[in-house]
Amino acid sequence: MLLPLVVPALVVGVACSLLFLGVSELAEKLQHVLWTDLPDALGVGGYSSLWMIVMLTATGILVGLVVWKAPGHAGPDPATVGLASAPLPPFLLPGLLVATALMLAGGPSLGPENPIIAANIALVFWLGAKARPAVPPALWVPLAEAATLGALFGTPVAAALVISEALAGRKIRGSLWDALFAPLTAAATGAMTTALVAHPTFDLGLPSVPRPDGGDLLASLVIASAAAVLGMAAVYAFPHTHAAFGRLKHPMLMLPAGGLVLGLLGALGGHLTLFKGLDEVAELARDPDGWSAGQFALMTVVKLAALLVAASCGFRGGRIFPAVFVGSAFGLLAHALVPGVHPAVGVAAGVLGILLAITRQGWISLFTAAVLVSSPTIIALLCIASLPAWLLVTGRPQMQLRDDGTSVR
Template identity: 80%
Template sequence: MTHEAAPTAPATTPATPARTLLPMVVPALLVGVGASLLLLGVSSAAEQLQDVLWKDIPDALGIGGYSSLWMIVMLTVTGVLVGLVVWKAPGHAGPDPATLGLAAVPMQPFILPGLLVATALMLAGGPSLGPENPIIAANVALAAWLGHRFRPALPGVLWPALAESATLGALFGTPVAAALVISEALAGRPMRGRLWDNLFAPLAAAAVGAATTDLIHHPAFDLQLPPIGSPRWGDLLAALVIASSAAVLGMTVVYAFPYVHRAFARLRHPMVCLPAGGLVLGLLGALGGHLTLFKGLDEVGELARNPDGWSAGQFALMTVVKLAALLVAASCGFRGGRIFPAVFIGTAFGLCAHALVPSVHPAVGVSAGVLGILLAITRQGWVSLFTAAVLVASPTIITLLCIASLPAWLLVTGRPQMQLHDDGTSIR
């Protein structure tokens, strides 16, 4: 007589006890507040300096703040100032930004003053980069240093996770983006405890970082585009085509990235690389107009307030110029991130599609364009979906974007990323 083996119950991961999670709450709260305040402090300083450079000085000289000559001069001077910081500051304002992504390795604290000054100068001067990468790097370094100093009993890997999550929460004004990024980072890694146990402290830090930013700065990402009702077959087709086309467009920059970076690297000295990059950015700004300058978030709002205010050709020009500006700024050594400029590129691309085919709803064009560009530039699926969806507050958009992300992801996955190894080759 044969006996069948009794079915075994599926293995379950034991939950982490509350006594293990509770000691992480206070550090998470402190990191959340600190990360938000650092972001707001650097951003506020940059905004005040921007007003001086682009309004007060041109007004005093009696010239247009966004005249072609002033854009060329100002971007070149920004390259000189940032180059001086990179050259002379202790630690040279951190490693080559082309080798960095959202995830940061803790650096020595003495590097941070130069990194933060270079970031503020970049934000004020007009290069097409955002604050996310250097601010995350600074917060990770501070959290790791202070955590090791004052709470050495806690795991060392906890502090970078708290700082990254808190900064993402502060950047977007919501902890959802941080939770999605951490979930994506944990995928495939061995974990102790359940997923929510591992998200507990980072989510707390992200929530406090977001709340601090909301209370002080009141950020708003909804572009207030015309509302979209029930989805139509045409909306689905438009989302699929625009997201995939935007992904292909973004990949052209990704493939060009190591070559452009290598060309600037041949100039060797930061006082040559960065001013040369600034000059190129100034010429691009003169070609594309002042909306193609800076990190792009305020400029996206200006486009969205009047989606029919420019022709398809003008939207196409802004898209191409901003793409080139992002490529140059990321290649020549300016300290900054790529998410916010990519949002502008995707918005301009989506509105170009709307201008070419008026039946394409502006909300569909913008969200699908942002999704495709971000998938190519960041290779962060959740961040791309979240950012594209939050620009257009509509449940309909979320459904369309989830479907449109599938072919767009197939076009970018497994291909080079817009991040380099130390030897200058692309990370895959």
């Protein structure tokens, strides 16, 4: 039963990774043109306040045109879609991928995860049904989701954790590892393809945590819980900001208005608060003492507001990567306020709390927080810190809306 799934899983893993890498490469080249070549040619600062406002507004206009004119309007309202969803019709995908590439290049605070997963699920579901009609159609969705998660994070562990969480409470045939066999194969293949082509790393290079003590435990508990509360503030504001942009009723009004607000936020918080946030997090981590507590606080608030606006006005993108920046800046804020807080403990606990609030997925929050600091000793601290943070977020509204604009619980 399992052996016939190996080849499809391998093919899906490679294909999903290549689509992700292709969109990312296109976005990076376009970003270089928009933020380096073009301002240099015009003789203006690439990250001047004026250029940030102009570029974010222009990005809103371009994405608005795609959403308005593309077949199927580049997919459903992203505020109503989670990390994985039902397969989309293939005719939606060109508009969705173009809107995603423009968003990644233009600077809004969203990541590639949601639209790339949606595109890969749609393509794998459609092509798989044609190429291998004997394979149950329902199998293609977890294969594509796992492969894309493996490609995004550069490791199959995140995919295994997410799929395991999705399988909780379901009746499965055989053992859990039987159910995970094909998705894990696809995830490992996607991760290896990404590693061979792009050499990604999530390790921020922060100083390793020595043997943890009571101070580290207290810091992780306080920071994770405070970050969860901060994240929940954005979650509770989400329906209201979405409704505010929704009153404009047209993508050529909603997205340019959102782009203008994002440009103003970028001018306030600085260029590190732009884009999906992973490169910017690495820059913060290279010098944890290079900014004051006030600067870290400003970046935390501005980035969270930018994430809220970008997710509300219609930009196609995911919320995990910008939330990582918010959590990292919040953790470094704690280190700046209390130097005794180890920067790796602050970053990991901050990311954990924010992701629990934004994603409501415990395993992926723990995994992401742990892998950022690459310190085995911190895992026990994070597991303990996740308990009060989870109590603060569970059962409450999620950062996802129903079609009527009310929050999913």
